[in-house]
Amino acid sequence: MKHMVLHPPAGLDALRLQHCAIPEPGPGQVRVRWHASSLNFHDFCVVTGVLPVASPRVPLSDGAGVVDAVGPGVDDWKVGDRVLSLFFPKWHEGPPRVSHVRQMTGDTIDGCAAQYSVVDAAALTPMPSGWSFAEAATLPCAALTSWRALMSVCRVKPGDRVLVEGTGGMALAALQIAKMAGAEVYATSSSDVKLERLRAIGADHVINYREDPEWGATVARLSGGGVEHVLDSGGRATLAQSIRAAAVGGNVVVIGVLGGVDVQLDLLALIGAQVRLQAIAVGHRREQIEMVRAFERSGVRPVLDRSFALEALAHAFRYQASGRHVGKIIVEIE
Template identity: 40%
Template sequence: MVIRGQFGAKGIVPCADGAGEVIAIGDRVTKWKVGDRVLANLSTGHLHGDMTPEIQATALGVEIDGTLTEYKMLPAESLVSIPDHLTFEQAATLPCAAVTAWNALNGPTPVKGGDYVLVQGTGGVSLFGIQLAHAIGATVIATSSTSEKLEVATKLGADFVINYKETPDWELDVLDITGRGAHHIIEVGGPNTLLKSIKAVRHAGWIHNIGFLAGSNSDVNPSEITSSLLRKGVIFRGILMGSVSQFEDMNRLISSHKIVPVVDKVFEFDQVKDAYKYYLESQNHVGKIVIRVAST
């Protein structure tokens, strides 16, 4: 959406994710030193607690200049350490997709071991959702459009997989697997999959809304959605990235379980146009696309 000019500020430096090395610090900075490997939270002003309009205005690559640059000055408090086992390329995938997935799984009622978690698709947030939910000890159900993508989901920790093209009524399979429905659903489809998600979630379960990859145009009657949510007492929650505090919590789990992000392809800095073309035109990539600004 940002790339196509459908969301965010105009004329800014793109990209919200980024990993790098500290090359200079301010006089009063004590937490970091030159040479530290760090990541910036996507919203540099979101340290903890709920999102606010003021915090939202600090979103890198959305409201202010992003990370597609050789040097970037950032508030010291917006940074977190890169897990030791990750490369810069792997770590650069974490700020947006991984923190969003973590926020979804760790809301007012966090996912716990034994919970059923349904993850839609195999995009960036969804893949991290599978990895993180699996590490927490949940039983993970993943949907996607091809057997190849579902093989990746299985390798990352999905316990059950459903091809939604072969099984259009996938919500019935979820009910068969879970008995009562999923405790948590990472919903990325939008209005065209939401009614199915409501059928697939248990009473008083959670649907965490990330996006609308199945399209924003829908013939679904909004009253049908609201009445379906009401009848099952479903909690519907919009997810908008996460905070530095959540980022740090997530990185502890990533470090302890040695979770490695899925990187589909790495482009060099002089291949930026190729990277965007690949992202916009390829519908078969699985995992994140990375632009390496400088070699280490």
């Protein structure tokens, strides 16, 4: 079989296509033939060394494929089942614990940039029925992060107002999930062309943050005092404006750090508005199962940008770094 391997000290030039024997599943394990993956900012941080790996690693956290073989003692899966990976394969439900989040697919353990993987039977969930592998591969990291933020943390309900930032995978999934829940959605981007895409996908209000550096105040004004829920994806570059956009008693959930990790907070503004500030990382297996069911019922499909072959993984990451994409970048594994 073929797989892409990242060699320390990392960097896109350290990605190598290699071949090895197809692994066999042991007790409690299944073998999956992966057909598609998608790129996340977390993956980019791994392959570029921002999140260093100490030994050669197969990258990519997202995977959609088919159960190819079943080990002894596995009753939940059969050959031919269409499945998704888990970002945290040991976190099945409940609040996060150290033991749940120590293993991260494509980071601390090998990921899905491979034709075949052997994983624990509990480290998978079903794919949405009727979806392509490319569509399904967008869900395990970006979409699940947005699902947990909106549905588990914020508990969005019809009529709530939600702010999402940018046109990456998490932002677009958040927009779609918020609309599925009946929310009114505000969205930001630095590009008028991308803002029109956001409108087409369902955003009710759009703001160009490059032309309006005080976009948080603009959101607060347009919404009549602030929105109930803000998903902050920029960290240092966006958090102050995200807090400004939130209503009194609102939620600001940090789901990304695209604009940097070192943040200065105006605690008086935070306290004065009684804003609840929380950071999250992806979600657990039970939430992924719930998310898959919700997408199946809604008929909503993810927004896909370009596809690359596994052999062109470095080129896919360079395209990701360019910022030209709207939606998810797919890696086809043939």
